[in-house]
Amino acid sequence: MVTEAAIRTKPLRIKVHPDDNVAIVANSGGLPAGTVFDDGLTLVDHVPQGHKVALTDIPEGGIVRRYGEVIGTADRPLAKGCWIDEFSVRLPAPPVLEELPLATKVPAPLPPLDGYTFDGYRNPDGSVGTRNILGISTSVHCVAGTVDYVVRLVKEKLLPRYPNVDDVVGLNHLYGCGVAINAPAAVVPIRALQNLALNPNFGGEIMVVSLGCEKLQPERLVPEAYAGEADDTIVRMQDERFTGFQAMVDAIMAMAETHLETLNRRKREPVPASELVVGMQCGGSDAFSGVTANPAVGFCSDLLVRAGATVMFSEVTEVRDAVHLLTPRCKTEAIGRALIREMDWYDRYLAAGETDRSANPTPGNKKGGLANIVEKALGSIAKSGTSAISGVLAPGEKATTRGLIFAATPASDFVCGTMQLASGITLQVFTTGRGTPYGLAAVPVIKMATRKDLSARWHDLIDIDAGRIATGEKTIEEIGWELFHLLLEVASGRKKPWSDHWGLHNALAVFNPAPVT
Template sequence: MSVINKTPADVPLYIKVHDNDNVAIVVNDNGLPAGTRFACGLELSEHIPQGHKVALTDIPQGGNILRYGEIIGYAVRDIAKGSWIDESLVVLPDAPPLASLPLATRTPAPLPPLEGYTFEGYRNADGSAGTKNMLAITTSVHCVAGVVDHVVKIIEHDILPRYPNVDGVVGLNHLYGCGVAINAPAAVVPIRSLHNLALNPNFGGEVMVIGLGCEKLQPERLLAGTDDTQPIEVQDASIMRLQDEQHVGFMAMVDEILEIAERHLQKLNQRKRETIPASELVVGMQCGGSDAFSGVTANPAVGFASDLLVRCGATVMFSEVTEVRDAVHLLTPRVVDEQVGKRMLEEMAWYDNYLDTGKTDRSANPSPGNKKGGLANVVEKALGSIAKSGSSAIVEVLSPGQRPTKRGLIYAATPASDFVCGTQQLASGITIQVFTTGRGTPYGLAAIPVIKMATRTALAKRWHDLMDIDAGTIATGEETIEQVGWRLFEMILDVASGRRQTWSDHWGIRNALAVFNPAPVT
């Protein structure tokens, strides 16, 4: 990545990622007006907004538009040097054909190990480690969500003060459980996800399930899980159904839930933070509200931090199928072996079919905000998104909601939706998440800390009490990708240890869970 003239703020700046690129993005806040001349002699023929592309050469109609050294599209018409290339001028290219992709042809050698890094976390009986000590109330059907929300408020206000070692309580509400085709093949996704959500390491192995009584997804079936989950024995969980005849009136239901909750709180309150190797961390990497800076500032810094975590022996997950699909040809050579490569192709093909069944395709991504931030199409978005994966070998590929069996860099297939991706990564066992954004989002999750990284300094300053770290300094040359990556790595350890609080936790920002359900609703 090259930055042209990286000094005073009033100097026009652009970022060209790859030597072969024929476009660059404008760095300056508020963009640059027509007539602006860069140090290299390039002159703008029209105003170009911040983050949007300028043509570095004349591009003929039908010619390749190159960013990241890859074709992101074809020119709708002749485009003159110095012109603004917005999304209307870019024809979406075909997605990489899955059948011919190279598998494990350039598997990276392991990076030198990083030793001695630790965090202060909560050790669980199954050997996993949490970054929070939370009581989770699992629900088997959405019908009980209102009651659970009511109980959560009581616990937070009246009961938690008696249990100072417990960080909080979260109701695992969702829209699944009844009115659904419970035996449809695709139902494995939501059932597996709900089962594994209850086992997230931040919940300390204390499982309580609230059901209605007449739902299709009975608590016992939720606990049993699917063929690829670890069963939760009924005797190891607390189950309560609102329809049970002993509940005479609403308060009888509430009182029993509170009684069960207190039993679990007593156990959780006995837990204390202890020094744990960084290898026990499970970190999710996600982006949302992306812009053209995402792939050159925040996401590469996240990728560098990902490599540091992998070097520590930790587990790192990146996701978002539609924001990987158009760059998958850059990932399949990096897998550890052909079997992992084939699993990645299976997940890509499954999602291609899922979109096709829904009579849509990958052109439905990006969002209007992504385009306003300079992203022309999903190809450009994907090339920037995969930067979060760093440079390590991909050691495992997970279907939605599966839990990893290996440590290292893992691709966890999920939809690209912020809320769905976050929920599915929770089900896969992440205990902390890094979330990059260029347009800005107050996104947060109750169950885990979410570190939000701004791709632009302007956003970091404007949302100074929502963004945890500013990666915009990379665009202006004030810091390198490596420097910001190290800052993020150190912040991850501090947040995981409870030494530092994220802004989303400070304000109590909690997005609702959104379990992925590709199965029919009846």
């Protein structure tokens, strides 16, 4: 085991794969030029924590390899022991989609993991929630202020009378009018809004607040099964029966109370872990993400799949450059082609905006040691574990199969989170190397730090410290099991992640690739 004192004094580096010609510096604060490692490697430059050091001389144009994969070519001759930053590495071409192998290395099923349960809420449609929440959908952003006002009133005046209801959440968004409602790409935000209302944590209680004149008419957000009950599910503020704002508020409050009465009858009951639907996401990634937190999440993903649960990983631009490692894992060629379809759709989406995947890494990602999107993607897909990919969802589609699923979303934290909610997650795991207070009101978000430094500084925002893997205090498997058990506790309502403790919840950000008029 590496001690804390060694972390502070002994020069440490992490090489991921035997074929790598770079390693990352593990020491807090980095290491100065002249530092000598146990094997004689001497640093030519100061190398910040998480940044890469050349393990051999790399000529200009030579391959730079991490995770056993090419992350780029040297922009200039790179001497052994030098610091390799984002300016040192040229971005390579992405994998050619038409040449990818499909279902050629499908992993054998892992042994079943039986006997694990959580206390969840069974719904009439067969789904299971981890929370009991009244979700108030909106058909247009015009009513967002009204819904916020009503949510405050419901929390103050109604919720105390319904102790079995955890919360009330307004599903506000920026869509609904001033948009090309019939444009082909409009299917994405409309589908997402329809499915957000059906998230299992809302118990099947559909409630929509509408203005009345918007392009996205509220009936489109109400499932067909509820069509005959529109009077119990939709309030239109422009309805001529209302005289004054208070009359509108009273109508919304009355409808809310009807749904609260139903939700209050929901009770937690033991259900198998197979009923979990967990989203895996990363944000504020750094060079440790693919070494500590994401591999631990990947191990937990395999545990969940073994238990029969549903696991989603996402973020197209953080998959695109590693997709050649995923298409062979697809259970069937059809699933592989669906994965390629989503990569191709996003390639064309970025091209239409006159940009490409290189726009993804943030300044924080680079400060944390990530040279480019290729290196970021190779670390990101570690969240998917080793299981076969059993399904692919277009943005905002609802999951209908179990196992490991790729749910196509943008990499933006808040957009990805919103779209995973639409796809039906009831819990989310969020890994970070730079730190973020991110959270969602509709589902609990468990945050895992990649580094001990971050976990110590953000001790009351980070739920699990995966930095212990880098120090040798814990293994990937041990942190993976720790996360698995925490998921069951949080799903059962016995533990709160820090984001829920503080009430740190991001606004919804529905992905809209269609024109705004």
